[in-house]
Amino acid sequence: MKISKEIVREMADISRIKLTSQQENKLQEELQELVGFLEVLNELDTENTQPLTHLFQISSVMREDRIFPSYDRTALLKDTPEHTDETIVVPKTVE
Amino acid sequence: MTWETVMGLEVHVELSTKSKIFCSCTTQFGGEPNTHCCPGCWGMPGTLPVLNEKVLEYALKAGLALNCEITRYNQFDRKNYFYPDLTKAYQISQIYLPFARNGYVDIVTRSGEEKRIRIHEIHMEEDAGKLIHSAYGDYTYPDFNRCGIALIEIVSKPDFRSSQEVIAYLEQIKSTLEYLGISDVKMEEGSLRADVNLSVRPLGSDKLGIRTEMKNINSFKSIERAIDYETSRHIETLETGGLLVQETRRWDDNKGKTFSMRSKENSRDYRFFPDPDIPPISISEEFLLQLKAQQPELAHEKKVRYMSQYGLSEYEARLLTESKFLAKLFEETVELSKNPKETAVWMLGDMMYLMKEQSLEASKLCISHEQFAAFITAVASGKINRTVAKPIFEKVFASHDFDVNKYIKANNLLQINDEDIIKQVAKEVINENPGTVDEYKSGKNKVFSFFVGQTMKKLHGKANPSTVNAIVSEELEKI
Numbered sequence: 001m002k003i004s005k006e007i008v009r010e011m012a013d014i015s016r017i018k019l020t021s022q023q024e025n026k027l028q029e030e031l032q033e034l035v036g037f038l039e040v041l042n043e044l045d046t047e048n049t050q051p052l053t054h055l056f057q058i059s060s061v062m063r064e065d066r067i068f069p070s071y072d073r074t075a076l077l078k079d080t081p082e083h084t085d086e087t088i089v090v091p092k093t094v095e
Numbered sequence: 096m097t098w099e100t101v102m103g104l105e106v107h108v109e110l111s112t113k114s115k116i117f118c119s120c121t122t123q124f125g126g127e128p129n130t131h132c133c134p135g136c137w138g139m140p141g142t143l144p145v146l147n148e149k150v151l152e153y154a155l156k157a158g159l160a161l162n163c164e165i166t167r168y169n170q171f172d173r174k175n176y177f178y179p180d181l182t183k184a185y186q187i188s189q190i191y192l193p194f195a196r197n198g199y200v201d202i203v204t205r206s207g208e209e210k211r212i213r214i215h216e217i218h219m220e221e222d223a224g225k226l227i228h229s230a231y232g233d234y235t236y237p238d239f240n241r242c243g244i245a246l247i248e249i250v251s252k253p254d255f256r257s258s259q260e261v262i263a264y265l266e267q268i269k270s271t272l273e274y275l276g277i278s279d280v281k282m283e284e285g286s287l288r289a290d291v292n293l294s295v296r297p298l299g300s301d302k303l304g305i306r307t308e309m310k311n312i313n314s315f316k317s318i319e320r321a322i323d324y325e326t327s328r329h330i331e332t333l334e335t336g337g338l339l340v341q342e343t344r345r346w347d348d349n350k351g352k353t354f355s356m357r358s359k360e361n362s363r364d365y366r367f368f369p370d371p372d373i374p375p376i377s378i379s380e381e382f383l384l385q386l387k388a389q390q391p392e393l394a395h396e397k398k399v400r401y402m403s404q405y406g407l408s409e410y411e412a413r414l415l416t417e418s419k420f421l422a423k424l425f426e427e428t429v430e431l432s433k434n435p436k437e438t439a440v441w442m443l444g445d446m447m448y449l450m451k452e453q454s455l456e457a458s459k460l461c462i463s464h465e466q467f468a469a470f471i472t473a474v475a476s477g478k479i480n481r482t483v484a485k486p487i488f489e490k491v492f493a494s495h496d497f498d499v500n501k502y503i504k505a506n507n508l509l510q511i512n513d514e515d516i517i518k519q520v521a522k523e524v525i526n527e528n529p530g531t532v533d534e535y536k537s538g539k540n541k542v543f544s545f546f547v548g549q550t551m552k553k554l555h556g557k558a559n560p561s562t563v564n565a566i567v568s569e570e571l572e573k574i
Binding site for chain 1: 112113114119121129130132134137145146147148170177179227228232234235237364366371373374376377
């Protein structure tokens with residue numbers, strides 16, 4: 001699979017990050033390498049192999065429906081780049 | 096050209112578990128912003144989600160009641176998107192293995208039309224937070240209290256052709272989930288939300304047109320309006336040679352219009368993959384049988400039983416069974432009063448009127464079934480007449496410790512059946528109104544009700560109305 005500039009830009013857009021053209025070039029190269037590495041898998045016959053989604057053979061791990069005290073809001077907000085006393089602040093999402 | 100509207104529904108239902116789906120924060124509605132949160136529902140690195148067992152139980156109950164096939168081997172997947180209504184940049188959902196598939200709901204529309212609506216699938220997922228937009232500045236303030244509340248999303252097939260069918264389907268889903276006791280199903284609080292996928296096509300065509308998805312509709316009334324609006328917008332666009340775009344549109348209830356939601360448009364690529372943090376869930380046959388055995392009698396089953404057991408009409412039975420709280424009151428009252436017909440008459444008439452007038456939900460009723468039954472017995476046995484009964488019912492309705500029989504006795508409201516007393520009063524009225532008697536005699540039959548009314552008034556409204564009628568008529572004939 002060929003990683004084009006368009007793919008790099010689309011991924012940046014989806015991830016809401018801005019890239020300089022220098023960074024675009026670098027990422028294109030690195031992603032191409034990564035995809036090339038993964039393409040080894042395409043050479044294998046996986047016809048009868050189930051996809052591996054979990055590494056451990058455990059299932060049905062659940063907890064009781066019990067309430068525990070929530071976290072202190074001040075502590076949750078402390079490390080965010082911008083916040084009020086009640087919420088974090090983000091750029092407006094509607095016009 | 097005649098057009099046909101084709102719709103499919105995505106219904107999101109918040110399950111009424113005490114704690115969230117993957118962490119132990121409370122699910123209580125309201126609360127100061129971001130006070131029902133923890134590093135788990137904020138998606139902090141190093142936290143791990145653990146499924147709430149009640150969520151699985153509630154979800155499966157819904158799946159079984161909506162006639163679905165249950166998936167025995169379940170997984171959760173990540174739906175990746177970057178938007179500030181959740182912090183971890185993905186929503187945990189079920190894409191590849193939804194827990195329920197291929198169900199159906201049999202609906203009856205208001206005009207009596209019957210139809211089967213197929214359910215494509217139901218999956219479990221976590222709710223996202225609520226965004227509060229600043230009215231002045233260029234900011235949005237996310238409240239993550241709702242983040243991580245358990246949801247099921249019920250996805251129908253595109254089987255709807257009218258807003259009536261959509262409403263009937265939603266009413267039935269609402270009632271079924273209420274009976275199961277797994278959700279508050281309150282549209283205005285957002286615990287039941289419906290997104291409508293809509294397209295139009297020339298009648299007779301079997302190809303689907305370009306569809307739009309409408310979000311943010313939060314009442315049955317708005318759903319009807321939104322569907323009507325969007326249908327005409329589609330038809331108008333097509334008939335004037337315009338182009339429809341497949342997109343998500345937001346319904347604005349005040350303006351009565353839908354608007355394109357541009358901000359999320361190019362985030363359609365969700366890059367789904369199985370969530371490695373949550374081990375798969377296996378569901379045993381025994382567990383399903385156990386849940387099936389717990390399933391209460393549902394509204395549509397009750398309706399059929401009410402019709403055959405109590406001789407109620409389809410309409411009466413439907414109204415009484417739509418809410419489990421009304422059905423419970425009805426059954427408990429009938430058990431004591433042994434009079435289903437009279438009980439139904441008062442519930443569907445005066446009670447529904449009062450509920451509507453006070454915008455009171457069935458779950459909030461404080462009427463006691465014992466007192467209601469005592470009231471029904473008093474009316475049905477002729478102990479009190481209907482004129483007197485009306486205000487008494489209002490008191491029964493308003494307070495659960497109001498004592499009907501004590502009140503009737505204390506206020507001397509027993510119905511007067513004694514013919515001698517009634518005859519005496521009727522004679523008085525006739526003697527006091529010679530002019531009106533002449534009018535009556537000259538053929539003006541209308542004034543008859545004047546004599547009845549005056550007689551009733553003198554007896555403080557307590558006399559048996561049919562006896563009064565008979566006696567007044569008899570006495571007038573004598574003159």
